[in-house]
Amino acid sequence: MRDGDRPQGRRDPALVAGRVSLSDLVLSIADNKQMLGLRYAEWATRAPSLEADIAAAAMGLDDLGHSRVLYGCLEPLGSDPRGAERESHPASIRNLSYFDEPWTEWSQFVAANAILDTAFTIAIEACVGGSVEVLQHRLRKMLMEERYHFLHGRSWLRSGIEGAPLLQAWQEALEFFGPPDGETERLHGDGVLSMGPQQMRSRLEEQLETRAPSVAIHWDVWDPLRRRTAEGAVDQHTFGMLRGLEEKRYAPPAAAQQSAR
Amino acid sequence: MGPGGLTSTSYKRVSGDAVEYEVFARKARVDPLHLVGSVVAPDADLAMAYARATYDEERWCEMAIVRKADVIRLWSPGE
Numbered sequence A: 001m002r003d004g005d006r007p008q009g010r011r012d013p014a015l016v017a018g019r020v021s022l023s024d025l026v027l028s029i030a031d032n033k034q035m036l037g038l039r040y041a042e043w044a045t046r047a048p049s050l051e052a053d054i055a056a057a058a059m060g061l062d063d064l065g066h067s068r069v070l071y072g073c074l075e076p077l078g079s080d081p082r083g084a085e086r087e088s089h090p091a092s093i094r095n096l097s098y099f100d101e102p103w104t105e106w107s108q109f110v111a112a113n114a115i116l117d118t119a120f121t122i123a124i125e126a127c128v129g130g131s132v133e134v135l136q137h138r139l140r141k142m143l144m145e146e147r148y149h150f151l152h153g154r155s156w157l158r159s160g161i162e163g164a165p166l167l168q169a170w171q172e173a174l175e176f177f178g179p180p181d182g183e184t185e186r187l188h189g190d191g192v193l194s195m196g197p198q199q200m201r202s203r204l205e206e207q208l209e210t211r212a213p214s215v216a217i218h219w220d221v222w223d224p225l226r227r228r229t230a231e232g233a234v235d236q237h238t239f240g241m242l243r244g245l246e247e248k249r250y251a252p253p254a255a256a257q258q259s260a261r
Numbered sequence B: 001m002g003p004g005g006l007t008s009t010s011y012k013r014v015s016g017d018a019v020e021y022e023v024f025a026r027k028a029r030v031d032p033l034h035l036v037g038s039v040v041a042p043d044a045d046l047a048m049a050y051a052r053a054t055y056d057e058e059r060w061c062e063m064a065i066v067r068k069a070d071v072i073r074l075w076s077p078g079e
Helices: A022-042 A049-075 A106-128 A131-138 A140-158 A163-177 A182-187 A199-210 A234-241 A246-249 A253-260 B044-055
Strands: B017-027 B033-039 B062-067
Touching: A022 A049, A022 A182, A022 A234, A022 B062, A049 A106, A049 A131, A049 A140, A049 B033, A049 B044, A106 A131, A106 A140, A106 A163, A106 A199, A131 A140, A140 A199, A140 B044, A163 A199, A182 A199, B017 B044, B033 B044, B044 B062
Parallel strands: none
Antiparallel strands: B017 B033, B017 B062
């Protein structure tokens, strides 16, 4: 399928597996990258060293940029799953629960950096290696930039962190990949993705040179759009910031009146 | 005495297991690599990530890091 060939608003049947489409997966990666970038940026003055501060800021910028590119792929894919509810309902943002609240510990940063950031990169690899040209072309550069995120995360992970965020990150990475026999696997079977959930899991284990811990995932309550089992949503402050509502609080009165018209 | 009461010989940017790495880069193949700065990190992986994050504001065609301790100096300033 060629980039730009698809008429707006129409879906290629090959991209739609059941009720979850490739666009839904791409939107999930985009939302998660946006939240990851935001959470990284929150640590730009709190990391353990000046270098780590700068790396947090740089990785945050990278991931926010990546999310923009991914959002830009939705229209060429033929369907943009974003609806009006994204303006008012935090739960419409398709992020993993790991990003619902700001991180309070450096260990949470490291676990997200090493495991979740790498999991998203692997999903992007699956898109780049798949049959959809717009994704093959537009997402490739991300993989080069992500190499440095991986080096950063792996090195900090090797220095040792607490077990709880590590376990949570692994659990949510596996939930993000999806059930072994679900829609993501079907997209893999159709060649749209070059990897399915099992291959993505193996790739993550290979990258991190460790086996995934044993975690119980209740696929019966798994949300295929948000790719998570936990309820909840991003916190109100962050949601307001994403929607530009926080910015309006600080706008001069004249500008606020003008925007209200 | 230098800033903060430190003498030039007592000040060390490196602490614990961290190592100082010099960062070299060039913008074009015809240019020589030149020193653009340094980073401190416990290993080369992290030093690469830090160097890229800190010094990536320009369009370098090549960037490399070297452990500062591995540089063999023939002479230094003041010698």
